[in-house]
Amino acid sequence: MASGLRILVPVKRVIDYAVKPRINKAQTGVETAGVKHSLNPFDELSIEEAVRLRERKGPLKVENILALSAGGPKTPDVLRTAMAMGADRAFHIDVGDSADGGPEPLTVAKMLKAVVEKENINLVLLGKQAIDGDQGQTGQMLAGLLGWPQATQASKVDVKDEAGTVEITHEVDGGVETLRAKLPLVITTDLRLNEPRYASLPNIMKAKKKPLEKKTLADLGVEDTRRLKTLKVTEPPARTGGGKVEDVDGLVSKLKELGAL
């Protein structure tokens, strides 16, 4: 059906993976002010895959790679990184800064659906989850809303022919599973899909010239409604060390004490 691939890569700006998140005093979320942020690592994989689909020169040419992110005023930073890695253009959906990890997956999925329809996208490559919320729902919800086939946690993506048949491999317990589907398609990426390139200095500079459009949720006809309420955020309990027993009797009495015998 398609003459080329028009890929949408939604990304998220999250607290850098190497930073240990701190919970704010009010216990409503994690402290984000003054903390290093970067592009969600799983989204980096999906951008890299989109760029590799282009470089591989398979049966279907990649026409366009659109990166998209919803977030506060600093979101363009990660969109520049995405464009430095090889995306052609970017949309910044301004939803303002929030301490609770941004819009909910359903809102994001509705927003992406609107973009997919407007921009005539036929392949959506998402990271399987963001490392801040770890909800891992957006891709599946989007596929459901669009009524498209989905391949989650892909470890290999292969465009087979000009008709748009795509083979996706993903890891399952004790082996791999291969799925075949036709475009249009939603794919979410697993950790071992590829090795993302580093956004080099010259490419960051070049990315500054690539088009970045700013939009709002209202432009896409989506409302930011909240269905979930965060009650409280706390640190996991600190690990307590184990104890030593002198002999077998000690062990038995200890186990009895703990009610295991």
Next chain:
Amino acid sequence: MVNNELRRQVIGIYKELLWLGREYPLGFQYFRDRLHRAFAGQAHVTDEDQIRKGIARAEFVKKEVEALYYLKRYRTLKQRYESP
């Protein structure tokens, strides 16, 4: 007689390495000091072939640092999300 093309290349790779150094696990200061020392130590080199070799070595170091970052992140994520 200074070869301007080579000069441009050397400055270019120095800047790229500096850019990479921002995320160095031991800190940017650590990385920059060593990077600066490595380049300053070669400042007297005038032979063009030697300079080209130096640039090639810098490119190699750049690839190594990129690989280091990738592996560090991959291992951390694997440990967080995939270890049972």
